[in-house]
Amino acid sequence: xxxxxxxxxGPGGRxxxxxxxxxxxxxxxxxxxxxxxxxxxxxxxxxxxKQAGVAxxxxxxxxxxxxxxxxxxxxxxxxxxxxxxxxxxxxxxxGVERGLYEFGQKLIAMAMQPEAIALHRLFVSSAxxxxxxxxxxxxxxxxxxxxxxxxxxxxxxxRGDIELRQPQLMMEQFFISVIGIPQRLALLGMRExxxxxxxxxxxxxxxxxxxxxPSGNKA
Amino acid sequence: xxxxxxxxxGPGGRxxxxxxxxxxxxxxxxxxxxxxxxxxxxxxxxxxxKQAGVAxxxxxxxxxxxxxxxxxxxxxxxxxxxxxxxxxxxxxxxGVERGLYEFGQKLIAMAMQPEAIALHRLFVSSAxxxxxxxxxxxxxxxxxxxxxxxxxxxxxxxRGDIELRQPQLMMEQFFISVIGIPQRLALLGMRExxxxxxxxxxxxxxxxxxxxxPSGNKA
Numbered sequence: 001x002x003x004x005x006x007x008x009x010g011p012g013g014r015x016x017x018x019x020x021x022x023x024x025x026x027x028x029x030x031x032x033x034x035x036x037x038x039x040x041x042x043x044x045x046x047x048x049x050k051q052a053g054v055a056x057x058x059x060x061x062x063x064x065x066x067x068x069x070x071x072x073x074x075x076x077x078x079x080x081x082x083x084x085x086x087x088x089x090x091x092x093x094x095g096v097e098r099g100l101y102e103f104g105q106k107l108i109a110m111a112m113q114p115e116a117i118a119l120h121r122l123f124v125s126s127a128x129x130x131x132x133x134x135x136x137x138x139x140x141x142x143x144x145x146x147x148x149x150x151x152x153x154x155x156x157x158x159r160g161d162i163e164l165r166q167p168q169l170m171m172e173q174f175f176i177s178v179i180g181i182p183q184r185l186a187l188l189g190m191r192e193x194x195x196x197x198x199x200x201x202x203x204x205x206x207x208x209x210x211x212x213x214p215s216g217n218k219a
Numbered sequence: 220x221x222x223x224x225x226x227x228x229g230p231g232g233r234x235x236x237x238x239x240x241x242x243x244x245x246x247x248x249x250x251x252x253x254x255x256x257x258x259x260x261x262x263x264x265x266x267x268x269k270q271a272g273v274a275x276x277x278x279x280x281x282x283x284x285x286x287x288x289x290x291x292x293x294x295x296x297x298x299x300x301x302x303x304x305x306x307x308x309x310x311x312x313x314g315v316e317r318g319l320y321e322f323g324q325k326l327i328a329m330a331m332q333p334e335a336i337a338l339h340r341l342f343v344s345s346a347x348x349x350x351x352x353x354x355x356x357x358x359x360x361x362x363x364x365x366x367x368x369x370x371x372x373x374x375x376x377x378r379g380d381i382e383l384r385q386p387q388l389m390m391e392q393f394f395i396s397v398i399g400i401p402q403r404l405a406l407l408g409m410r411e412x413x414x415x416x417x418x419x420x421x422x423x424x425x426x427x428x429x430x431x432x433p434s435g436n437k438a
Contacts, residue, residue, distance in 0.1 A: 121347070125340065125344040127406065131408040135407070169422045173396060173426055176396060181395050184399075189346035189347065189350040199385075200391070200392075203389070211427065
C-alpha cells in the first residue's frame with residue numbers, strides 16, 4: 001500500500017486532516033481530468049485511484065460509486081468556482097439594463113470556458129448509458145446555481161426595476177436567454193464573433209428587462 | 220452487383236427516375252437509423268450501402284463523403300418534417316400571446332421528439348472528433364429553420380402586436396427562450412412534468428411579448 005505510506009502521519013499514525021484534504025483535492029482533480037479526457041464510461045475507479053496516488057478504499061470510504069465520485073469532482077471543479085466568481089458581483093450603479101448586461105457577460109464567459117463545454121458534452125453524451133448521473137447532479141446543484149442568478153435579479157427587483165413573479169422560472173428564463181444560443185453553438189464546436197455575441201446579449205437583456213418591467217411602468 | 224440488379228429498369232436498362240428516388244429515400248432513412256443507433260464514427264459508408272441495398276457508387280455519385288451523406292439524411296428526416304409541421308400553422312385569432320403560445324407548444328413538441336433529441340446528442344457528441352459536420356449542417360439549415368419562426372413572428376409584427384427590430388436575433392431569442400430549458404433537460408435525459416413545462420412556456424411567451432411590445436404601447 002504505497003499510496004497510504006505517502007500520507008503524512010499525525011499522532012497515532014493516522015494521516016493528518018490537512019493531508020487527507022490535500023489527497024481529496026488531488027483525487028477529485030485527477031478524476032475530473034480523466035473523465036474529461038476519456039468520458040465517463042472509459043475511466044475506472046481503479047485507474048483514478050492509481051493516478052491520484054490514493055487507495056481505492058480511500059475513495060469508497062467517501063463515495064458510493066463512480067457516479068458519486070464524478071459528481072463530487074464536478075462540484076469541486078465547477079460549482080465551487082462558479083460560486084466564487086458570481087459572489088463578488090456588485091450590481092451596477094448605471095441601472096438595471098447595464099447591470100444585467102455586465103452580469104450576462106460574466107455568465108457567458110463562464111459557460112463558454114472550454115472545460116465547462118467539455119463537461120456539458122460529457123453529461124450529454126453519457127446520458128443514455130448513465131441516466132442517473134446527470135439527474136443526480138442536476139437535482140443537487142440546480143437550485144444552488146440559480147440562487148446566484150436570483151441574488152442579482154432580486155437586487156433589481158427590490159429597487160423596483162423589474163418584477164419577479166415566479167422567481168425560480170424567471171431566473172431560469174434569464175439564464176437560458178443569455179447563455180442558451182452561445183452554449184448551444186459551443187456544444188456543436190462553434191462560436192460567433194465577439195461582436196455578434198455582444199449584440200445578442202444586449203438584445204437578450206433588453207427583451208428581458210422590458211419583459212418584466214413592473215406593471216406600473218407599462219402602458 | 221446484386222443491389223443494382225434490384226433497380227427497376229427503364230428503356231436502355233437504366234433505373235427509372237422513380238426507382239432511383241425510392242432508393243435514395245431508403246438510403247437516407249437507413250443512414251439516419253444507423254447513425255442514431257451507433258454514432259457518426261462507428262458507421263461506415265460501406266455498411267450503410269449494404270443495409271440500404273445500394274451500391275457504394277450510388278452513394279458517392281451523390282455525396283462527397285460520409286459527412287455529406289449524414290447531413291442529407293438529417294435534412295430528409297428532420298428539416299423537411301419541421302417545415303411540413305410549421306408551414307401549416309395559422310396565427311391565432313385570440314391575439315399574439317395566445318398565438319405564440321400555441322406555436323411554442325408545437326416547437327417544443329418537435330424539439331422533444333426522442334429522435335430529435337438523439338440527433339442533437341449525436342451532433343454534440345461527435346463535435347470534437349468531427350468539427351465540420353455540425354458546422355456544415357448549421358450553415359446550411361440555420362436560416363431555413365429560423366425563417367419558419369420568422370414567418371410567425373412577422374405575422375404579429377405586421378399587425379403591430381410586437382416590434383421586430385433585429386429580426387434574425389429576435390427569432391433566435393424567441394426560439395431559445397421557448398425550447399432552451401426543455402431541450403437542455405432532455406439532452407441530459409430528463410423531462411419536467413407537463414404542468415411545469417406549460418407554466419414555463421407561458422412565462423417565456425409573456426416575457427417575450429412584453430419584451431418586444433411596440434414603443435407606443437409602453438410607458
